[in-house]
Amino acid sequence: MKILLVGHGYVGSFLLPVLTRAGYDVSVCDQNVDRLGGVRNAMRCRYQELTIADLADFRIILWFAGHSSVPMSLRDPDGALANNCLDLLHFARRKQLNARLIYASTASVYSVMQPEDGAAPTPLDESETRLDPVNPYDCSKISMDALARCFANAITGLRLGTVCGTSPFLRSELIFNAMNIAAMRDGFVQLRNRNSYRNILFLEDLGHYLLRLIELSEDLPPILNTGTLNTSIGELADAVAAYHGVPVVDHGNTVTYSFQMNCARIQSLCGAPRQMTIAERCARFREQFRPELQVAS
Secondary structure: OEEEEEOOOHHHHHHHHHHHHOOOEEEEEOOOHHHHOOOOOEEOOOHHHOOHHHHOOOOEEEEOOOOOOHHHHHHOHHHHHHHHHHHHHHHHOOOOOOOEEEEEEEHHHHOEEOOOOOOOOOOEOOOOOOOOOOOHHHHHHHHHHHHHHHHOOOEEEEEEOEEEOOOOOEOOOOHHHHHHHHHHHHOOEEEOOOOOEEEEEEHHHHHHHHHHHHHOOOOOOOEEEEOOEEEEHHHHHHHHHHHHOOOEEEOOOOOOEEOOEOOHHHHHHHOOOOOOOHHHHHHHHHHHOOHHHEOOO
16 A cells, blocks of 8 residues: 655654554655655655646555644744645645545644633533634634535544654654653753643554554544543643652743543544553653754744
8 A cells, every 4th residue: 555644744754664664655745855864755845746646646645744833823824724724625636536635633623711710621522623713723724624524535634632752853842742851951840831731642642543544444534533641731740740750840820722632533443552651651752852853843
């Protein structure tokens, strides 16, 4: 089976060896030539430039090439709309009808403002999207999720929790990554908004789910919540700090958002990934972390 992996950044550079070890014939498309050194079957171009003929041989397309954060989308709102929605939709319509396209959506479409009493938000399932996006990132993602149902075929959006873990192109600002780096570098974990909630997705678990989704022969749902665990930021910080034996420095609260996801559907399709404690995740991060590999997304 031939797979096209679109994007070789933080997520894509982790997934490529996962897919090749599983025996798949993988081509990689990325416009950043510097990211493609040593990559076999590299397509050095923007995915928007790929034609119907270019895509004809691929049975599976995995798309992780979007504007990948709120700050990036705020700096370039028109680009976020184009990349995360309009260009992606046109791209989906150029693939073979029976080819499966799995793309990165986001769990932040479930966000609510964190209440002052610190109450945990209800874990929402795929049917409970909130249609009041407050930034270009969420707006572009939720628009793609809606349009894909009517204007594309065999396409599934993974509403990813906050992605964490090491990869060849590490994003050091992501919450779990940042906490571990601060613990190792500075001797403390910094914390803000202890009572806000997130769904965390570790890269290893994303790899588990994608391998299973590729293997499935039946049609996939249009949206799948994809995460590892729901946790408060305070609970996560305390666990990371306890592993490293360092204190937590609490900077208090600001106006922020909060969300939790119900990931029962993807677990029923793919089986749950191997459970690991936060301490085990921290140990793996410390073992694999290479400061010289930190790069901006």
